[in-house]
Amino acid sequence: TSDSKENKPDSSAALTETSDFIVGSREIHLISIVDVDLLLKLSPNGLNNPQWRRLYTLQVPGHAGRLVFGLLSGKEVVCMQGRFHTYEGYPISTCAMPVRVFHLMGAHTLIVTNASGGLNPAFNVGDIMIIKDQLYFPGFAGDNPLRGINDERFGPRFIAMSNAYDAKMRKLTHQAAKELGHEKFMREGVYCMLGGPSFETIAEARMLRLLGGDACGMSTCHEVIVARHCGMRVLGISLITNMVVMDYDEVRLANHEEVLETGRKRGRDMQSLVLNTVQQIEDPEDDDELSAAV
Numbered sequence: 001t002s003d004s005k006e007n008k009p010d011s012s013a014a015l016t017e018t019s020d021f022i023v024g025s026r027e028i029h030l031i032s033i034v035d036v037d038l039l040l041k042l043s044p045n046g047l048n049n050p051q052w053r054r055l056y057t058l059q060v061p062g063h064a065g066r067l068v069f070g071l072l073s074g075k076e077v078v079c080m081q082g083r084f085h086t087y088e089g090y091p092i093s094t095c096a097m098p099v100r101v102f103h104l105m106g107a108h109t110l111i112v113t114n115a116s117g118g119l120n121p122a123f124n125v126g127d128i129m130i131i132k133d134q135l136y137f138p139g140f141a142g143d144n145p146l147r148g149i150n151d152e153r154f155g156p157r158f159i160a161m162s163n164a165y166d167a168k169m170r171k172l173t174h175q176a177a178k179e180l181g182h183e184k185f186m187r188e189g190v191y192c193m194l195g196g197p198s199f200e201t202i203a204e205a206r207m208l209r210l211l212g213g214d215a216c217g218m219s220t221c222h223e224v225i226v227a228r229h230c231g232m233r234v235l236g237i238s239l240i241t242n243m244v245v246m247d248y249d250e251v252r253l254a255n256h257e258e259v260l261e262t263g264r265k266r267g268r269d270m271q272s273l274v275l276n277t278v279q280q281i282e283d284p285e286d287d288d289e290l291s292a293a294v
């Protein structure tokens with residue numbers, strides 16, 4: 001990608017990006033850096049065919065496209081730097097496929113981060129929103145990653161989503177934020193996923209707000225659905241990289257550069273928040289309450 005210097009391969013860099021998602025795993029012991037090709041080789045869909053591999057390359061500027069294994073606050077993790085988006089042309093189930101790979105690796109917890117536009121007028125650029133719930137718009141049109149024949153080895157046909165974002169993990173994250181002195185820019189709210197890559201019109205933005213959205217983006221919800229399907233515990237953290245234009249008098253325009261710029265400015269704070277939270281996470285097997293929630 002264009003920012004190869006910024007994305008230098010060390011485990012901390014894995015967390016400075018705004019668009020990573022990070023999965024706690026029990027069974028990964030090596031500390032090494034591999035590229036996204038490994039992920040594709042592990043895919044059950046035969047994506048290791050060279051022709052497919054060429055097609056399945058991350059194409060978003062600022063998204064490194066790397067898979068990083070290592071220890072985070074002493075816990076074994078695999079981090080995906082950059083993700084697949086539907087606007088890149090992939091089916092939604094393919095975009096969520098890495099989550100199943102992580103599940104197969106033994107991961108029990110998914111920490112998913114993203115960049116989003118603020119809809120809630122009380123929010124500011126640079127705020128960090130703990131995701132409490134989601135509005136998954138592609139799902140309203142039937143585009144769900146679980147659509148099609150259900151593979152019972154991953155989970156049941158029908159799943160509840162009313163507890164998608166784990167309450168205890170959210171509490172831990174608030175505690176971690178407090179310890180770090182981050183309270184002044186911490187928020188909690190509802191994340192809306194749209195397909196992108198076009199940003200919202202003013203009418204769309206107003207509708208999202210009316211429907212209860214606090215922030216909107218182009219990812220995450222399908223990954224969370226797949227994680228819940230296979231019983232993973234989920235924490236979602238969204239960086240408000242820009243405020244969505246809600247007024248016809250406003251001359252400001254949404255743009256990807258602002259998204260990346262805010263990501264760079266708040267990268268360290270996101271990193272320390274995730275590190276502190278991971279430090280406090282207990283293995284679900286040691287925690288009845290959490291096991292029950294999964």
Ligand SMILES: O=P(O)(O)O[C@@H]1C[C@H](O)[C@@H](CO)O1
Pocket residue numbers: 018019060083085113114115116196217218219220255256259
């Ligand atoms: O992968 P995420 O959702 O964090 O990336 C956001 C949404 C678009 O890919 C891009 C818009 O600038 O950033």
Ligand SMILES: Nc1nc2[nH]cnc2c(=O)[nH]1
Pocket residue numbers: 115116117118194196198199200216217218241242243244254259
């Ligand atoms: N849809 C959408 N995605 C974003 N990702 C970062 N900012 C935005 C935004 O304003 N709208």
